[in-house]
Amino acid sequence: MNSVFGLHSIRFIALLLVQVVICSHINFLGYINPYIYIIFIFLFPIRENRLVLLLTSFLLGMLVDMFLDSGGVHAAASVFLAYTRPILLKTSFGMLYEHQSIKFSNTEIGSLITYITFGTLIHHLVLFSLEIFNISGILLILKKTLFSSIFTIILCLLIIILFSRNKK
Amino acid sequence: MQQIINFVIRNKTFLLFFLLFSIALALTIQSHSYHRSKFINSANSLTGGVYSISNSVDGYFGLKKENEILSEENKQLKEALFNLKNSSNGVTVDSSFAGKVFKVRTAEVYKNSYSLTNNYLTINKGKNDSIQQDFGVITSKGIVGIIDNISGNYATVLSILNKKSKINAKLKSTTHKGSLTWDGKSPHFTQLEDISTFAPVKVGDTIETGGESAIFPKGIGIGTVDSIEKDISGDTYTLQVKLFNDMTNIGTIYIIENLDRAEILDLESSNNE
Numbered sequence: 001m002n003s004v005f006g007l008h009s010i011r012f013i014a015l016l017l018v019q020v021v022i023c024s025h026i027n028f029l030g031y032i033n034p035y036i037y038i039i040f041i042f043l044f045p046i047r048e049n050r051l052v053l054l055l056t057s058f059l060l061g062m063l064v065d066m067f068l069d070s071g072g073v074h075a076a077a078s079v080f081l082a083y084t085r086p087i088l089l090k091t092s093f094g095m096l097y098e099h100q101s102i103k104f105s106n107t108e109i110g111s112l113i114t115y116i117t118f119g120t121l122i123h124h125l126v127l128f129s130l131e132i133f134n135i136s137g138i139l140l141i142l143k144k145t146l147f148s149s150i151f152t153i154i155l156c157l158l159i160i161i162l163f164s165r166n167k168k
Numbered sequence: 169m170q171q172i173i174n175f176v177i178r179n180k181t182f183l184l185f186f187l188l189f190s191i192a193l194a195l196t197i198q199s200h201s202y203h204r205s206k207f208i209n210s211a212n213s214l215t216g217g218v219y220s221i222s223n224s225v226d227g228y229f230g231l232k233k234e235n236e237i238l239s240e241e242n243k244q245l246k247e248a249l250f251n252l253k254n255s256s257n258g259v260t261v262d263s264s265f266a267g268k269v270f271k272v273r274t275a276e277v278y279k280n281s282y283s284l285t286n287n288y289l290t291i292n293k294g295k296n297d298s299i300q301q302d303f304g305v306i307t308s309k310g311i312v313g314i315i316d317n318i319s320g321n322y323a324t325v326l327s328i329l330n331k332k333s334k335i336n337a338k339l340k341s342t343t344h345k346g347s348l349t350w351d352g353k354s355p356h357f358t359q360l361e362d363i364s365t366f367a368p369v370k371v372g373d374t375i376e377t378g379g380e381s382a383i384f385p386k387g388i389g390i391g392t393v394d395s396i397e398k399d400i401s402g403d404t405y406t407l408q409v410k411l412f413n414d415m416t417n418i419g420t421i422y423i424i425e426n427l428d429r430a431e432i433l434d435l436e437s438s439n440n441e
Contacts, residue, residue: 017218020215020218021218021219021222024281025281027282027283027416030283030354030355031283032283033283050181051180051181051184054181054184054185054188055184055188058188058191058192061192062192062208065195065208066208066209066210066212066214066215067210067215067218067219067279068210068281068284069208069209069210069281069286069288069290069324070199070284070286071195071196071197071198071199071200071208071286072191072192072193072194072195072196072199072208073192073196075188075191075192075195076189076192076193076196079185079188079189079192080189082185083181083182083185083189130193130196131284131285131286132285132352133196133200133285137352140352
C-alpha cells in the first residue's frame with residue numbers, strides 16, 4: 001500500500017513538472033502541445049476509491065492551471081475525465097474490468113490504445129471548449145482537439161510502454 | 169432526513185464530481201473577465217520558483233540572440249543620442265524643469281505562452297521591486313502587455329495576445345485612434361479596430377501607442393498595417409497589424425511606470441462624478 005502511494009505521488013509530481021516545464025512550451029506548428037499529465041488519471045489504481053481519484057485529478061488540473069494561467073480549464077477537463085473513467089474502462093477492457101483485475105503493465109496493447117484514445121479525446125474536447133469558450137470557434141476547437149490528441153496519445157502510449165517494461 | 173442522507177451517500181461520486189466541476193467552471197468564467205483578482209495564477213512563489221529553475225537552464229540557449237537584440241538596441245540609442253547632441257548644438261538645457269514622467273525597470277521573462285486564446289507571461293519582478301498592477305510592459309521593439317497579477321517577487325503580464333487585452337493605439341502619420349485587440353488566431357498579428365474611414369491609411373503604415381491611457385507613453389511602436397478591412401457598418405476600418413515584436417521569442421522586457429498615473433486617474437475619476 002505504502003509503495004503504491006509513493007509511486008503515485010512521485011508520478012504526480014514528475015508528470016506535473018514535465019508538463020509545465022517542457023510539454024506546454026513545445027508549440028509544434030505554432031499551437032500543438034501534448035498534455036501528458038493525464039497519464040496519472042489513466043493509471044490511477046482501479047480498486048482505489050473513486051472519490052480519491054476525483055479529488056486528486058482536481059488538484060492536478062488546478063496545479064497545471066496555476067502554472068499556465070488558464071483559469072480552471074485543466075481542472076474541469078481532468079475532473080470530467082476522472083468521472084467518465086469507469087465507463088471508458090468498461091468499454092475498452094470489458095470482462096477484465098468487471099473482475100477488477102486489470103494490470104496496465106500486461107494488458108493487450110489494443111485495449112490500452114482504445115482506452116487512451118477515447119480518454120484523451122474526451123479530455124481535450126472539454127479542455128479546448130472551455131479554453132476557447134465560444135460556440136463560433138467550434139472549428140478551431142475541433143482542430144485543436146484533433147491535432148493535440150494525436151500528439152498526446154502517441155506520447156502517452158510511448159511513456160506507458162516504456163516505463164511498464166522497465167519494472168518487469 | 170434519513171432519505172436525504174441516503175441520497176447523498178448513494179450519489180456521493182456524482183455530487184463530488186458536480187461540485188469540483190462547478191468550481192473549475194466558475195474559475196474559468198471568472199478568468200474571462202478583466203482584472204478580477206484571481207486565486208489561480210502563476211505569480212506565486214511555487215510556480216515562480218519552478219520557472220526560475222527551468223529558466224536558469226534554458227536561458228543559456230538564447231544568449232547569442234539576446235546579445236544581438238541588445239547591441240541592435242544600443243546602436244539605435246547611440247544614434248538618437250548623437251543626433252540629440254548635434255541638434256542642441258552646445259546649448260545646455262536646464263533639466264530641473266523637465267520632470268521625469270516615466271520610470272523604466274528591466275525584468276526577465278520566466279514563462280511566455282502564445283498558443284492559447286488568453287496568453288500570459290510570468291516575469292521575475294514583483295511587489296518587492298515596486299511593480300504594481302497596470303504598469304506597461306515593452307521590449308526594445310514594441311509593446312508586450314500590461315501587468316496583471318503581482319506577488320512578492322513575481323508578476324504576470326496580460327499579453328497583447330489575449331482576448332481581454334484592449335490597448336489604445338493610433339496611426340503614426342495622423343492622430344486617428346483605435347483600440348488594439350486580438351482575434352486569437354496568429355501570434356504575429358493583432359487587430360486595430362475603430363479607425364475612422366476618413367483616416368488616410370495605407371498598407372505598410374506604422375501603428376504606435378496612442379498615449380491616451382496612463383499606462384503607455386505615446387509613440388511606442390506596435391507594428392505595421394498588413395491589410396485593411398471595412399466594418400459591417402461601413403464607418404470604421406479594422407486593420408490587421410503585423411507586430412514588430414516576435415511574441416514567440418521574448419527574453420528581457422522593460423516595465424514602464426508612469427509617475428503621474430495617480431494624478432491622471434484622480435483627475436479622470438473626478439470628471440466622471
